[in-house]
Amino acid sequence: MSDYVIKHYHEGFEVDQEKVGKEVAKTFVSPHQTPAERLKEVYTQEGFDPETRLYAFKDKKMVGFLTARVLDEEEDGVKIANLTPPSVLAGHEEAEKLLFKKAVEILKKKGAKKVRSNFGVITKQDGDVAKKWGYKYKETGYYLYNINVDDVDTSISMDDVEKFEYDKHQQACVKILAAEFGREEEWVNNLYERMKADTTNVRKQWVIKDKDEIKAYGGIMINPIDESLGRVIVTYAASEEYMKKLLAKFRKVKDKKGLKKLFAGFTKEGDVKEAKYKPIKFELLGTASLFELDL
Structure with missing residues (x-):
C-alpha cells in the first residue's frame, strides 16, 4: 500500500500548491508558478471542475499536484483534455506516477479520448518521460x-x-x-x-x-x-x-x-x-x- 494519498481540489489548497510549485520550479531553466491569489480566482470561476485538480499528500503534507481540464469544444467529434505534467517535490517520484495515473482515470470517466500535454524546458519532465507515459510527439511550439x-x-x-x-x-x-x-x-x-x-x-x-x-x-x-x-x-x-x-x-x-x-x-x-x-x-x-x- 502506498504512503501517498491523492485528493482532488478543496478550498484552501492554494497556498500549499504555490509553495510546492515554487520549490519544484527552482529546478526549471526559467522558473514559473501561478500565485495562490490567482489560483483562488481561477478555482472560483464558473465551470471549474475540482476533480481535475489533483494533489498528493504524505503524512498530511502536500508534496505534489497536477492540473488538467476537459475542453468544452470537441475536435471532429473527439473530446480533448489538456494536462499539465505533475509538479512533485524531490524524493517523491512515486507520487508523480500516482498523480498521472489518477488523472488519466478521471479524464477517461469524463469522456476524454485524447490528452494533450507540453513537456520540456517549461516542465519537470522531458520528452523521454512523455514517451514512457504513452504519449506521442506532435510538434515543438516553444523555444527558450x-x-x-x-x-x-x-x-x-x-x-x-x-x-x-x-x-x-x-x-x-x-x-x-x-x-x-x-x-x-x-x-x-x-x-x-x-x-x-x-x-x-x-x-x-x-x-x-x-x-x-x-x-x-x-x-x-x-x-x-x-x-x-x-x-x-x-x-x-x-x-x-x-x-x-x-x-x-x-x-x-x-x-x-x-x-x-x-x-x-x-x-x-x-x-x-x-x-x-x-x-x-x-x-x-x-x-x-x-x-x-x-x-
Missing part, C-alpha cells in the same frame, strides 16, 4: 533562448529611451505589435491589460520615439521565484539602430540588478532568424513540445 548582452555597447546615446506608460503608449503599441507579430489588436490589448493588472511581478518597459512615432518597444520582467533571472518582454524595433539602444538598456538593467541571465521565449524556431533580431545574440537553452496521449 538566453540573450547575451554582456558585449553590448552601453556608451551609445539613450537619451530618446523613455519609460513606457500605459496611458500614453499602450494604444499605439497595440497597433504596432499586432501588425508586427500577426496578432489581433484585441489579443495584444488583453496582454497589456493583464500586465497592467499584475502587481506581483516587477516589469521595466521602455519606448523609443522619433517625434511622436514609436520606433521601438521592449522590457524586462524580473523572475518572481529567482530574482537573478530576467525575461525579455515582447520586443519591437523599426531598425537595428533602435534595437541596439534597447539592448544597451537591457544590459544596464542586467548589470544594475545583478541578473545572471536574460531569457526570451519564441513560439517559432524561425523567429530568431528574422532580420529585425540581427543584433541579438541568441543561445538556445531548450524547447517545449506538444505530446498527445490516446485514452
